[in-house]
Amino acid sequence: MLLLQEHILFISFRPRAATTHLSFPHRCIFSNTRFATTAIAAAVAASASPAPFAVEDYLVASCHLTPKQAVKASKVLSHLKSPSRPEAVIAFLSDLGLSHADVAAVVVYDPLLLCSEVDKTLVPRLAELRDIGLSPSQIVRLVLVDPARFRRPTIISKLQYYLPLFGSFETLLQALKNNSYLLSSDLENVVKPNVALLRECGLDDCDIAKLCIPVPRLLTTNPERVQAMVARAEDVGVPRGSAMFRHALLAVAFLSEEKIAAKVEFLKKTFGWSDAEVAIAVAKLLVVLRNSQDRLLRMSEFLMSEVGLEPEYIARRPAMLTYSLEARLRPRYYVVKFLKENGLLRHDRSYYTAAQVSEKVFLEKYIHPYKKAVPCLAEDYAATLRGKVPTRFILQEPKIVSKSI
Numbered sequence: 001m002l003l004l005q006e007h008i009l010f011i012s013f014r015p016r017a018a019t020t021h022l023s024f025p026h027r028c029i030f031s032n033t034r035f036a037t038t039a040i041a042a043a044v045a046a047s048a049s050p051a052p053f054a055v056e057d058y059l060v061a062s063c064h065l066t067p068k069q070a071v072k073a074s075k076v077l078s079h080l081k082s083p084s085r086p087e088a089v090i091a092f093l094s095d096l097g098l099s100h101a102d103v104a105a106v107v108v109y110d111p112l113l114l115c116s117e118v119d120k121t122l123v124p125r126l127a128e129l130r131d132i133g134l135s136p137s138q139i140v141r142l143v144l145v146d147p148a149r150f151r152r153p154t155i156i157s158k159l160q161y162y163l164p165l166f167g168s169f170e171t172l173l174q175a176l177k178n179n180s181y182l183l184s185s186d187l188e189n190v191v192k193p194n195v196a197l198l199r200e201c202g203l204d205d206c207d208i209a210k211l212c213i214p215v216p217r218l219l220t221t222n223p224e225r226v227q228a229m230v231a232r233a234e235d236v237g238v239p240r241g242s243a244m245f246r247h248a249l250l251a252v253a254f255l256s257e258e259k260i261a262a263k264v265e266f267l268k269k270t271f272g273w274s275d276a277e278v279a280i281a282v283a284k285l286l287v288v289l290r291n292s293q294d295r296l297l298r299m300s301e302f303l304m305s306e307v308g309l310e311p312e313y314i315a316r317r318p319a320m321l322t323y324s325l326e327a328r329l330r331p332r333y334y335v336v337k338f339l340k341e342n343g344l345l346r347h348d349r350s351y352y353t354a355a356q357v358s359e360k361v362f363l364e365k366y367i368h369p370y371k372k373a374v375p376c377l378a379e380d381y382a383a384t385l386r387g388k389v390p391t392r393f394i395l396q397e398p399k400i401v402s403k404s405i
Contacts, residue, residue: 053082062090063114064104073111086114092122097140110148121151128156138169145176149183158183165195166209175209179216193223201230201249202241211246215253229253232260236282236289244286251286263289270300277315285318298325307333307351317352329355331384334393335366335377344370 055077059070062083080086093103106113116122129139143150159172162182166172176182185191198208198218211218218226232255233248234240252260267278267288281288291299299321303309314320323329336354339345345366354366367378380390 063107064100076111088118089114092118106147116151146180175212181220185220191219194219194226207246247286251289272311281315281318288318
């Protein structure tokens with residue numbers, strides 16, 4: 001290499017006149033030398049240039065994504081040429097209080113967050129959220145619910161509207177977990193008209209907030225559909241402004257007229273109810289319209305065939321249809337039946353009374369008083385709660401005589 005460099009210097013400093021008489025071999029040497037020099041320079045430049053930014057590897061190493069998650073997220077981040085902006089975003093999220101697992105969840109949910117400008121977007125948004133009264137921990141929880149909306153300026157006006165409506169950040173957060181579209185829906189043309197209609201029906205903000213938990217899309221669906229829900233609630237016999245109207249909306253929400261009619265026919269067929277008895281049951285407990293057919297069928301078989309209750313009796317006490325068959329109705333029935341058959345409980349004591357009380361009250365009135373007469377009663381009852389029915393609950397045994405009763 002040194003000889004090559006000396007040769008180049010020698011040629012470059014020779015007089016111009018002499019160079020005009022260079023023979024062909026000399027020109028060839030000069031040309032080859034220039035080619036070699038260019039190749040060497042190119043090789044040096046290539047070795048000095050940085051390797052292309054590998055998005056997938058970065059997502060795994062720095063954002064803690066799984067390889068599968070990284071492949072999916074990298075499809076929308078293929079334009080990134082360096083880690084500078086993502087690293088700034090990750091540092092911002094870490095300073096905010098997000099753990100490695102939180103950062104991974106946020107990036108999986110919204111990969112484009114890594115492309116945000118920290119100084120121009122994220123820092124100002126953080127300041128705005130603090131200005132409307134959110135604490136650092138609340139902001140973190142909000143980011144985890146919907147990181148895509150966090151970086152958009154519209155989130156501020158929507159939170160300013162929702163916070164008074166829902167009454168607290170906790171209630172709003174629960175609604176957002178069920179329906180993150182609250183932060184993306186059109187506030188003026190969708191949400192506010194729906195709220196106004198519900199208020200016209202006699203619901204206050206507390207009622208509306210309660211409805212949004214079991215019926216998440218109530219505020220974000222098309223206002224015409226909400227108007228149809230209100231009409232169907234009135235059709236089942238609950239007028240606007242009544243105390244039951246919220247429950248009526250809950251029962252018919254997103255059920256078509258055809259589905260409601262089909263459910264009414266199924267109730268009549270399954271429980272042997274007349275139109276009047278269906279009306280009584282629905283008026284007392286509108287949620288019965290939302291019970292699945294399989295559940296209602298199992299309930300009817302147990303209450304009518306096993307317990308022996310009359311259709312009208314059930315219609316006037318539809319709350320029984322909301323209790324758990326395995327964890328409440330059947331275990332308590334076995335206890336009451338056993339106590340009656342053995343003369344420990346009056347035969348006129350209502351099974352419904354035993355079914356509707358809390359677990360604590362049931363133990364106090366139907367288990368604890370009979371510890372001496374039936375020492376294994378508590379153990380047998382516990383077995384029924386686990387799905388095992390002791391023999392003594394199935395076979396009628398001789399009556400137990402106890403002086404304590």
